[in-house]
Amino acid sequence: MYDPNIRLGEMKKQFIQDYPMVYDSTELEYAAAEKKALDVDISGVVLYPSFQLGEDNEVLPAVPRILKLAEENHIQNWSVALWFVIPCQEDIFKRTPVEVINEENKVVELFQKTVTSSMKEEVE
Numbered sequence: 330m331y332d333p334n335i336r337l338g339e340m341k342k343q344f345i346q347d348y349p350m351v352y353d354s355t356e357l358e359y360a361a362a363e364k365k366a367l368d369v370d371i372s373g374v375v376l377y378p379s380f381q382l383g384e385d386n387e388v389l390p391a392v393p394r395i396l397k398l399a400e401e402n403h404i405q406n407w408s409v410a411l412w413f414v415i416p417c418q419e420d421i422f423k424r425t426p427v428e429v430i431n432e433e434n435k436v437v438e439l440f441q442k443t444v445t446s447s448m449k450e451e452v453e
Contacts (some may be wrong), residue, residue: 331362337407340411341369341371341407342371343358343374344369344410344411344414345371347378347414348378348380348402348414349375349378349379350376350377350379351376351377351378351379351382352375352376352377353373354377356375357388358375360388361375361377363402364393364396364397365388365389365396366381366388366392366396367392367396367406367408367409367410368379368406369406369410370406370407375430378413380413380428380430381430383431385451389430389431389433390435391430391432391436391437394433394438395409395423395437395440396409397425398437398440398441398444399440401425402444404444412425412432412443413425413427414427414432417439417443417445418443419439419443419446420439420444426440427440438446
């Protein structure tokens with residue numbers, strides 16, 4: 330589990346260790362450029378978390394929807410990547426979004442709720 334008190338750099342390193350990554354994919358590079366796949370940069374190396382890929386190695390439908398919402402709310406890719414693996418307070422079972430990533434509407438709804446609640450916290 331990720332501790333919010335850990336420095337961001339340490340969280341990124343832990344993320345890379347805990348989750349398989351795709352290192353070199355022209356297809357994912359193009360998809361990421363169009364905001365249809367999640368990419369993260371660590372020390373100048375672009376990586377693609379494999380949890381966003383289905384059994385057919387295609388990007389799961391929820392990912393582009395989440396990336397669109399992230400872009401609209403000025404949320405960076407690393408924040409999205411880490412959001413996927415931290416237990417979600419908006420889920421009654423406190424699951425991580427990765428655990429429900431195949432449930433497209435559910436995971437998108439969780440992201441929307443997270444964005445909404447974090448925006449409320451900033452205002453208060």
